Amino acid sequence: MKAILLSKFGEPEQLRIEEVALPKAGRGQVLIRIHAAGLNPVDYKIRNGSMRLMYKTRLPMIPGFDVAGTIEQAGKRSGFSPGDRVFAAIPSKGGGYAEFVATAEKYVCRIPEGLSMAGAAAVPLAALTAYQALRKTNSLKPGKQLLINGASGGVGSFAVQIAKAMGAVVTGVCSTPKLDLVRQLGADHVFDYTAGDFSRTGERFDTVFDAVAKSSFGRCRRILKKDGRFISTVPNHGLFWHMALNVFRSKKAGVILFRPSGTDLGAIAGMIGTGAVRPVIEQSFPLEQAAEAHRRLETEKVSGKLVLLTGAPDH
Ligand SMILES: NC(=O)c1ccc[n+]([C@@H]2O[C@H](COP(=O)([O-])OP(=O)(O)OC[C@H]3O[C@@H](n4cnc5c(N)ncnc54)[C@H](OP(=O)(O)O)[C@@H]3O)[C@@H](O)[C@H]2O)c1
Numbered sequence: 337m338k339a340i341l342l343s344k345f346g347e348p349e350q351l352r353i354e355e356v357a358l359p360k361a362g363r364g365q366v367l368i369r370i371h372a373a374g375l376n377p378v379d380y381k382i383r384n385g386s387m388r389l390m391y392k393t394r395l396p397m398i399p400g401f402d403v404a405g406t407i408e409q410a411g412k413r414s415g416f417s418p419g420d421r422v423f424a425a426i427p428s429k430g431g432g433y434a435e436f437v438a439t440a441e442k443y444v445c446r447i448p449e450g451l452s453m454a455g456a457a458a459v460p461l462a463a464l465t466a467y468q469a470l471r472k473t474n475s476l477k478p479g480k481q482l483l484i485n486g487a488s489g490g491v492g493s494f495a496v497q498i499a500k501a502m503g504a505v506v507t508g509v510c511s512t513p514k515l516d517l518v519r520q521l522g523a524d525h526v527f528d529y530t531a532g533d534f535s536r537t538g539e540r541f542d543t544v545f546d547a548v549a550k551s552s553f554g555r556c557r558r559i560l561k562k563d564g565r566f567i568s569t570v571p572n573h574g575l576f577w578h579m580a581l582n583v584f585r586s587k588k589a590g591v592i593l594f595r596p597s598g599t600d601l602g603a604i605a606g607m608i609g610t611g612a613v614r615p616v617i618e619q620s621f622p623l624e625q626a627a628e629a630h631r632r633l634e635t636e637k638v639s640g641k642l643v644l645l646t647g648a649p650d651h
Contacts, residue, residue: 338646339434340626343396345385348627348634351399351433359431359438366416366441367409368424371650372457372620373432374402375642376490380634382430391428399626400432401425401596403439404447404456405648414441421447425460425596433626435646445601448609453650458615458641461594462490463604465569466498466547469592473565475543478503483534483541483559486548487523488514491569493616493640495547496521498604501612507541509534517616517639535559543567548636553578553589560587567592616640622647 341354361367379399381387404423410416424444431437447456469491470476482499486492487508499506500522508523515526527534535555542564544556549570556566567590568575578589607613620643621629629642 337435338623339398340400340623340644341396342383342399345383345388345395348380348383348630350383351626351630353624353626356398356434358436361409361411361438363411364440364442365438366407366411366414366422366444367436367438368403368405368422368444369408369436369648370403370405370432370434370646371453371648372404372646373400373434373623373644374404374457374460374462375629375633375644376401376461377633377636378461380630383630397429398431398434400430400434400644401428402457402460403432403437404453408436410441416441416444421453421456423447423456423460423601424598425464425594425601427596433623433644435648441598443596443598443601445598445605448605451608451615453648454617454620454643454645455615457643458490458617459494459604459608460596460601462641463494463498463613463615464597464600465491465592465594466495466545467600467604468594469545469547469567469569470495470498470502470543472590472592473543473545473567475499475504475545475565476502480504480542481507481540481561483507483509483527483544484523485509485529485534485544485546485551487518487521487526488639489548489636490638490641492545492547493517493521494604494613495545496523497613498607501607507534507539514639521616540564557587562586564588565590617643619643620645
């Protein structure tokens with residue numbers, strides 16, 4: 337099969353299309369024919385080597401954690417059959433930038449009706465991160481007041497929609513050109529971070545979700561209500577320090593580390609099925625243009641998501 341192989345850490349040019357062996361599905365796994373693969377910032381952080389310790393990355397590897405496609409092969413007792421349209425976030429070994437991947441059935445979920453393969457590939461990791469962060473902060477409840485920083489990005493765009501679907505009052509923070517997008521996603525209020533500091537408005541929130549990890553608990557503490565929660569997507573020493581002090585404070589700091597889960601993806605699929613949540617795709621690229629897609633990804637300016645297409649037809 338064709339796959340994008342990373343053989344050396346470095347610039348996007350290190351992503352090269354190669355012919356590699358077809359993966360084999362083991363016990364409890366399914367083989368997926370990939371139609372589309374979603375990109376996430378962690379992909380370029382792995383590519384440039386900055387995550388090599390955390391992910392214990394072994395080269396050569398096939399990057400990519402988000403896939404959408406059809407079941408090619410499933411075991412006798414599997415809940416899936418060949419031809420089923422599925423999507424999944426796969427664990428840290430990656431393998432998504434390819435024509436096929438074998439992964440554990442427990443990570444896989446059926447694609448809701450009406451969602452394209454590209455749309456489905458844009459969902460798993462970012463939407464799971466948003467959903468799990470909101471659950472962890474007890475924010476999946478009506479009437480909660482939430483501020484989402486980075487509301488126009490992959491994680492943020494899902495966080496706005498999931499929070500709204502749950503009945504929250506949402507303020508989305510983004511730059512001027514993205515204000516309309518964030519309003520369209522359902523945010524009740526938008527804040528332009530190029531025009532001021534959202535932590536100085538005097539408003540108070542139950543949860544501040546720093547989806548893009550550009551702020552800090554230190555800055556956001558003052559806009560949290562009593563018992564309010566701050567959660568970020570990227571851990572650092574400062575955040576760990578504040579987390580260690582959580583037991584002494586009513587306002588808590590936290591971090592989300594997403595976990596692949598077919599069950600949680602099912603909950604998100606339900607929201608997509610009702611029309612409450614939709615993926616935003618800035619651009620799709622053919623698989624062989626993975627390097628170009630990475631160049632865009634690492635600008636940190638993407639609206640929603642980027643997707644790679646393998647060329648397999650979407651029935
Ligand atoms: N821990 C985990 O499990 C986990 C999971 C997923 C992601 N992450 C991490 O979370 C971060 C965000 O991921 P993502 O997929 O949402 O990234 P992304 O889609 O690449 O984020 C791009 C968005 O960030 C916005 N942005 C850039 N600088 C900003 C700033 N200073 N303030 C507010 N918004 C800003 C941009 O909007 P503007 O053009 O308006 O600036 C753009 O729309 C990444 O660092 C990623 O590695 C962690």
